[in-house]
Amino acid sequence: MSAARHPLAGIALVVAACACFSTLDSTTKYVSVHVPLLMALWFRYAFQAIATTAAVLPRRGLAVLRTMHPKFQILRGVLLLTSSLFAFASLKYMPVGEFTAIVMIAPLAVTLLAATVLKERVSAMRWVLVAAGFAGTLVIIRPGGQTFTWASLLPVGLVVTNAWFQVLTSTLARTEDPVTMHLWTGWVGTLVASIALPFVWTWIANPWLWLLLCLMGIAATIGHFMLILAYQRAPAATLTPYLYLQIAFAMVWGVVVFSHVPDAWALAGIVLIAICGAAGGWLTVRETRLKLEPVEA
Numbered sequence: 001m002s003a004a005r006h007p008l009a010g011i012a013l014v015v016a017a018c019a020c021f022s023t024l025d026s027t028t029k030y031v032s033v034h035v036p037l038l039m040a041l042w043f044r045y046a047f048q049a050i051a052t053t054a055a056v057l058p059r060r061g062l063a064v065l066r067t068m069h070p071k072f073q074i075l076r077g078v079l080l081l082t083s084s085l086f087a088f089a090s091l092k093y094m095p096v097g098e099f100t101a102i103v104m105i106a107p108l109a110v111t112l113l114a115a116t117v118l119k120e121r122v123s124a125m126r127w128v129l130v131a132a133g134f135a136g137t138l139v140i141i142r143p144g145g146q147t148f149t150w151a152s153l154l155p156v157g158l159v160v161t162n163a164w165f166q167v168l169t170s171t172l173a174r175t176e177d178p179v180t181m182h183l184w185t186g187w188v189g190t191l192v193a194s195i196a197l198p199f200v201w202t203w204i205a206n207p208w209l210w211l212l213l214c215l216m217g218i219a220a221t222i223g224h225f226m227l228i229l230a231y232q233r234a235p236a237a238t239l240t241p242y243l244y245l246q247i248a249f250a251m252v253w254g255v256v257v258f259s260h261v262p263d264a265w266a267l268a269g270i271v272l273i274a275i276c277g278a279a280g281g282w283l284t285v286r287e288t289r290l291k292l293e294p295v296e297a
Contacts, residue, residue: 006233006234007233007234007238009233009234010229010230010231010232010233010234010238010239011230011234011238011239011242011280013226013227013229013230013233014226014227014230014234014239014242014243015242015245016223016226017223017224017226017227017230018223018242018243018245018246018249019223019249020219020220020222020223020226021219021220021223021246021249022096022100022246022249022250022252022253023215023219023249023253024044024216024219024220024223025087025091025096025099025100025250025253026096026250026253026254026257026258027212027215027216027219028040028044028087028088028091028216029091029092029096029258030212030257031209031212031213031216032088032091032092033092034204034206034209035202035204035209035213036200036201036202037085037088037089037092037200038193038196038197038199038200039197039200039201039202040088040213040216041081041084041085041088041193042190042193042194042196042197043213043216043217044084044213044216044217044220045081045084045186045189045190045193045220046190046193046217047213047214047216047217047218047220047221048182048185048186048189048190048217048220048221048224049183049186049187049189049190050186051217051218051221052179052182052183052186052221052225053183053186053187056179056183060179064177064179064180064183065180065183065184066180067176067180067181067184068175068176069172069175069176072168072171072172073172073176073180073181073184073185073188074184074188075168076165076168076169076172076181076184076185076188077184077185077186077187077188077189077192078188078192079161079162079164079165079168080161080165080185080189080224081188081189081192081193082157082161083158083161083162083165084189086154086155086157086158086161087099087103087155087158089154090103090154090155090158093154094154094155095254095258095260096250096253096254096257096258096260097140097247097250097251097254097260097262097266098140099155099250100246100247100250100251101137101140101247101250101269102137102155102156102159103155103158103159103162103246104133104134104137104243104244104246104247110163110166110167110236110240110243113163113164113167113236114167114170114235114236114240120235120236123283125283126238126240126241126280126283129241129276129279129280129283130240130241132272132275132276133240133241133244133272133273133276135272136244136247136268136269136270136271136272136273136276137244137247137269137273138269139265139266139268139269139272140247140262140265140266140269140270166227166231166236167236169181169227169228169231170231170235170236173228173231173232174232178225178228178229178232181228182221182224182225182228185224186221238280241276241279241280242280244273244276245273245274247269247270247273248270248273248274251266251270
């Protein structure tokens with residue numbers, strides 16, 4: 001099942017997905033102080049699986065679960081679960097802004113995989129935008145500027161698993177129903193995480209924590225569904241520069257929730273990333289117009 005290519009719609013969807021993911025990360029950091037990591041991870045996937053099933057199954061029946069690539073659907077679910085595990089562990093020990101900045105190395109990996117695995121054409125200008133966005137990320141994190149801890153290695157595992165997850169999402173989105181992908185991802189993550197649940201379950205007395213767990217589920221569910229729709233409408237290489245906007249969203253949440261104010265260097269990195277995003281939008285419009293122009297004989 002393939003959707004028509006609409007690059008600008010894809011960009012808008014990926015920006016909205018980034019906002020959802022930054023909300024998920026900030027909520028996860030707060031919740032991880034009070035709830036066991038694996039329990040929070042299970043709840044995030046169970047919420048997505050149950051909510052999506054309740055909304056879709058009455059209208060479409062069990063036929064919505066049919067897929068031409070069950071093995072890849074399972075692999076995609078496992079990759080996302082592993083990525084989430086690295087993310088939850090990282091957020092427990094790291095500030096949201098710094099964590100997000102390190103994770104933004106992933107879009108560079110996605111562009112490399114898009115060019116080599118998906119055989120997508122990546123223009124020189126897009127390579128420049130990705131490199132500039134990566135430079136903005138380095139300005140924010142400033143390697144060597146803080147004491148190195150073992151927790152700094154956790155986002156590296158997230159970068160690897162998330163890059164492959166995004167490439168697989170882009171590939172499956174060309175033929176698979178996004179709702180089917182969403183259901184498989186939620187249930188694969190829920191079933192695998194359920195194995196550890198009996199060993200980590202703790203009763204939560206605070207009702208606010210239950211509400212925050214629900215917010216995690218809502219943000220994850222909407223964010224990943226939007227990401228699937230985005231990859232149906234634009235190539236991975238086109239969307240890559242806009243994934244860097246998640247850093248800006250994370251910085252905002254860091255100020256609002258954790259009173260973590262970014263310094264001048266961090267703000268400079270955010271401005272550089274925003275410029276890359278604006279330039280990418282202009283480039284997308286220009287390329288779209290060129291394709292629509294008639295070719296003279």
